Amino acid sequence: xxxxxxxxxxxxxxxxxxxxxxxxxxxxxxxxxxxxxxxxxxxxxxxxxxxxxxxxxxxxxxxxxxxxxxxxxxxxxxxxxxxxxxxxxxxxxxxxxxxxxxxxxxxxxxxxxxxxxxxxxxxxxxxxxxxxxxxxxxxxxxxxxxxxxxxxxxxxxxxxxxxxxxxxxxxxxxxxxxxxxxxxxxxxxxxxxxxxxxxxx
Numbered sequence: 001x002x003x004x005x006x007x008x009x010x011x012x013x014x015x016x017x018x019x020x021x022x023x024x025x026x027x028x029x030x031x032x033x034x035x036x037x038x039x040x041x042x043x044x045x046x047x048x049x050x051x052x053x054x055x056x057x058x059x060x061x062x063x064x065x066x067x068x069x070x071x072x073x074x075x076x077x078x079x080x081x082x083x084x085x086x087x088x089x090x091x092x093x094x095x096x097x098x099x100x101x102x103x104x105x106x107x108x109x110x111x112x113x114x115x116x117x118x119x120x121x122x123x124x125x126x127x128x129x130x131x132x133x134x135x136x137x138x139x140x141x142x143x144x145x146x147x148x149x150x151x152x153x154x155x156x157x158x159x160x161x162x163x164x165x166x167x168x169x170x171x172x173x174x175x176x177x178x179x180x181x182x183x184x185x186x187x188x189x190x191x192x193x194x195x196x197x198x199x200x201x
Contacts, residue, residue, distance in 0.1 A: 038149060040158040042165035045143040046173045050180035052133050052140045054187070056112050058180045059131060062089060068175030070168040071095055085109050096164050102127060125150040142176070144169055
């Protein structure tokens with residue numbers, strides 16, 4: 001699957017003025033920011049061993065987020081079993097040792113292939129997060145893009161958040177794959193096995 005030069009074009013931004021970081025830990029990572037508006041971006045793409053159905057099941061089960069979503073700390077209120085357009089969630093996240101409460105909403109979802117969420121936090125923090133999923137052989141190809149802005153996010157703070165976000169996003173994709181592989185293995189083990197029985201004549 002060919003990625004655009006800058007995956008945050010998915011959010012409708014031009015490419016002028018961005019800087020691209022090299023490949024890291026098997027993922028394509030881009031860390032960049034708009035010139036006029038202080039907006040941070042972290043984007044990644046990676047091949048996962050788990051099949052798309054298994055990845056999607058974990059991705060859209062908010063009860064699993066504490067097991068793979070690196071910045072997720074805990075839910076403020078019990079989340080639903082699954083996600084659909086319009087679903088609202090409230091959670092605490094932790095980045096750079098700082099905890100904030102984000103009110104998430106699922107903006108759009110294409111079953112099995114794409115989900116986009118937005119969130120607002122304290123002090124005007126705004127976050128957009130998108131995952132895209134597609135088959136890749138027996139596994140999956142996943143792309144993730146995060147965008148964040150806020151009045152208190154100075155250029156220096158944005159640089160620090162982007163650097164931390166790269167590591168967090170890579171870890172999240174690896175954790176998502178591991179959890180999806182476990183779920184896939186459990187489903188395979190629970191599936192009834194066909195046995196051939198030869199009758200004696």
